[in-house]
Amino acid sequence: MTDLHPVRRALISVSDKTGLIELATALSARGVELLSTGGSAKAMRDAGLAVKDVADITGFPEMMDGRVKTLHPNVHGGLLALRDNADHVAAMDEHGIGGIDLLVVNLYPFEATVAAGADYDTCIENIDIGGPAMIRAAAKNAAFVNVIVDVEDYDKLLGDMEQHDGATCPKFRRKLSQKAYARTAAYDAAVSNWMASQLDLVAPKRRAVAGELKQTLRYGENSHQKAAFYTDGSNRPGVATAVQLQGKELSYNNINDTDAAYELVAEFDPANGPACAIIKHANPCGVAVGATLTEAYQKAFDCDRTSAFGGIVALNQPLEADTAKKIVEIFTEVVIAPGASDEAKEIFASKKNLRLLLTDALPNPRTPIMAYKQVAGGLLVQDKDVGSVDVEDLKVVTKKAPTEQEMADLLFAWKVAKHVKSNAIVYVKDGATVGVGAGQMSRLDSANVAAAKAGRMAEELGLDESPAKGSAVASDAFFPFADGLLEAAAAGGKCVIQPGGSMRDEEVIAAADEAGLAMVFTGMRHFRH
Known part of the structure; x- marks a missing residue:
């Protein structure tokens, strides 16, 4: 037959x-x-x-x-x-x-x-x-x-x-x-x-995972790896739902980094003002708020101009012409925003390789969704980290309390640290990151890296001193020893936000008091692996 x-x-x-x-x-x-x-x-x-x-x-x-x-x-x-x-x-x-x-x-x-x-x-x-x-x-x-x-x-x-x-x-x-x-x-x-x-089942006996092909990718993280992009049907605003107006096809790394950028910038409510996050290799190299979107972008860019080259820019408000003009001054891989003006689109049109992604909304950073990670022979499944803290959740543990401006910078730094790979140390001053230490094996190393970046920023901007002087410092998890805290103080940090909960908390608090730091505990950590 x-x-x-x-x-x-x-x-x-x-x-x-x-x-x-x-x-x-x-x-x-x-x-x-x-x-x-x-x-x-x-x-x-x-x-x-x-x-x-x-x-x-x-x-x-x-x-x-x-x-x-x-x-x-x-x-x-x-x-x-x-x-x-x-x-x-x-x-x-x-x-x-x-x-x-x-x-x-x-x-x-x-x-x-x-x-x-x-x-x-x-x-x-x-x-x-x-x-x-x-x-x-x-x-x-x-x-x-x-x-x-x-x-x-x-x-x-x-x-x-x-x-x-x-x-x-x-x-x-x-x-x-x-x-x-x-x-x-x-x-x-x-x-x-x-x-x-x-049924509020946290761990059902069997969990099925499914997706619908959105895009076959040229390759994965590296050119010898095959890859594809699947959507999960949740319609969460972001890279999966965005409309790409221009630029070449997104790569695996582009998608991963753009997701990290948009999830971070969504931490900043657009009703409270413009915010910008610049991401490189899934870590923020600059995050800032400003009176205008252009100011927010410039402050974020000035945190780490070297790393910003070839990075991903995420905005929490629609892109307009002035900000578009600043962005195209350097090579940028992707810009994602909840909308863009016609003038901004025209400015970007001259940069054929720049991808512009537009969404209808920002993702809600408090909406619980499931996060999956593959390991050999299985899947790790957890709720996405949607934890947050407000002023009333913080506990002042030092003799000195943060000022109102310092408290605002501490909360800003805490939001950013949540999106930095552990171990994470973030220095913030006047609503902008001035140093980010990410993914180091010790918290002391992260503090050193963040301080070094702040020092390089001072040289590039022609500043008389490191912008870390007088900064607020966030640590994604507790300081197990006082050394990391003291390194942050030596870099110029004046106040610190950290989860607390170490067996040596009293030792760390005493070191903060001796250094004249104000420190608050959140009671919540933000490990990100």
Whole structure:
């Protein structure tokens, strides 16, 4: 028997009617018999097409508000029967089961229903049962049956049928089968994870993870690694939902760094003023607030001009012309913002390699979502770090208390430290980072790195002294010894924010008092690995 199998009979039952009439018309023109249910059948009949109701071949009407309509041997036998198996063919003949060569189904919009914030019962009613059952049956029988679950495959189906005179080839059917199983797996993952969230299950026995391909990447972190970008269906504002207006294709590292940048800048409410974050290799090299977006960008850039070259710029307000002019003065990989003026777009248009990404909103830094990290043989799963502190959460532990301005800088530094790889030390002055020490093996080293960067900044800007003089210092975790704290003090730090909780807290507090520092404890740490 040839591997090419003609499409003579199709069952079409779709919730998304996009492209339905065009597909059905093309199939009908080839003499394909159309079977359908409910709204799909009505839409095709309204277009003048001949359609047979599934109820006519099952002998049962749709019932229970449409919950039961396709779960029947005359449907599943038509999908599962092996056409080259004599026993299967005999069973079809005996029971009057006609073969179904093509199944076109897209599922009830469960994910969209959940994303819209529907109540529990509405979400339950949008769990498709018959659709996944038919999809899995057809996909199992890919030797003979075509299964379409994406509108984007309609034209591909018609193209393969055109190429093979109304039949389809095995490679095409197998590709459809793989996509079909991936779709039902993703659908079941969405349902099971939603149910776990409804039950407040932190660690269900099994957790399914699924994604939809957004982009095949040229390579991964390095040129010898293959990579792709998948979306998770959450529609969280950011790099996954942004519209790219210009520039070459995003790379793996671009996407990773842009996500880090936008999540950081979202910590600063645009209602409180403009903010800018510049990221390099997933770490902030400069973060600032300002009276204008241009000022915020300049202050962030001045923190570490060397690292800012080829970096990622994230803004918490729409990009305008003045800021765009400053950004294009150096090479920048990506700019992401919640909008941009026409003038800013025109300025960027002259920089063909600069990617401009625009979103409709900032991500909410307090919205709990799941974070995943792969390890050998498994996944680590945790809540995303959405922790934050306000002034009233802080405990002054030194004899000296921070001034109002120092307290503002401490809270600013704490927000930034949350997004710096551990061990993290951040120096902040007047609403801008002036030194960032990231990813060192000891907190003392991080303090040294941050101080060195501040010193280099002074040289580049022609300052008389390091901008770390009089700065607020944040540490993402407690100081296990006084040495890191004293290094920050030697660099010019005047106040410190840290979680506290070390066995040597009293020793560290005493060292702070002796150095004339003000220090506050948060009771919360921000490790970031």
